Amino acid sequence: MLLLALDTATPAVTVALHDGASVVAESNQVDARRHGELLLPAVDRVLAEAGRKLDEVTGLVVGVGPGPYTGLRVGIVTAATFGAALGIPVHGLCTLDGIAHAAGQAGLEGEFVVATDARRKEVYWARYADARTRLTDPAVDRPAELGERVAGVPAVGAGAVLYPDAFTEVRADLPQHQSAAALAALAVEKLRAGEDFLPDQPLYLRRPDAQVPANYKVVTPK
Incomplete structure (x- = not known):
């Protein structure tokens, strides 16, 4: 291998x-x-x-x-x-699973949250039972709206470090x-x-910044 x-x-x-x-x-x-x-x-x-x-x-x-x-x-x-x-x-x-696994390799045990920077004042995040077991699907949200879903557990990743008011137990010493x-x-x-993998397709969770204009300006030939 x-x-x-x-x-x-x-x-x-x-x-x-x-x-x-x-x-x-x-x-x-x-x-x-x-x-x-x-x-x-x-x-x-x-x-x-x-x-x-x-x-x-x-x-x-x-x-x-x-x-x-x-x-x-x-x-x-x-x-x-x-x-x-x-x-x-x-x-x-x-x-997020990769970051969770790295946190486990660094000694983190029990439940925790992984959050990365999604820009636009949002984070990509998921909650884990341990470094190998994800409890929630990956999501994108504003940190202030997460509330009890991330409260009371260690938080790992650059997204958590950016928003310490939302992630109350930030572990900045672990991989970001x-x-x-x-x-x-x-x-x-x-x-x-013998576990399954994801297809090699992007997991965006939201639309890209670039959008096709909804209404084109009509140009008539002279």
Whole structure:
């Protein structure tokens, strides 16, 4: 087994290579505006560090969001392209699940919430029973409207750090962005357990910012 994992659904451009036993190389760069520019060099760097070639990869793992429209698509399109070119499976995972798994690897136990920045003064979030068990579907909401749904439990992620008034037990010491290493480790666990994955399709939760105008101005020839 040799899994190449990547995710661009948060400001992190993150790539990792997992051989089924451990992560053999990884790259993490936080830059919300350069996903497309940074991702492929990160893949090359990770493969070179591990001393492996792309055609040795047996499966792709990709975070499918939720996340902002443009950044999210970079990782998914890249994974889908690699998968089609190499003839190997592409396993989709919720980005929030990857952050939750990283929090568990860092020692967090019991119930908690993961929240990432959705911009527009909103967060993408979900609640977990533990690092492997999500209790709610991913959602996008204004932090002030979450109330009891996030109160009284630790909160992980950049979205929680941004809104400490809503997330009352913020764990800023735990991962704030996605980690492809954690995503790959989670995928290995799921593969061994025979669990299902998500399709490699973006989980947007809301419409993109760009919209087709509802009414075009009629122009008549002179």
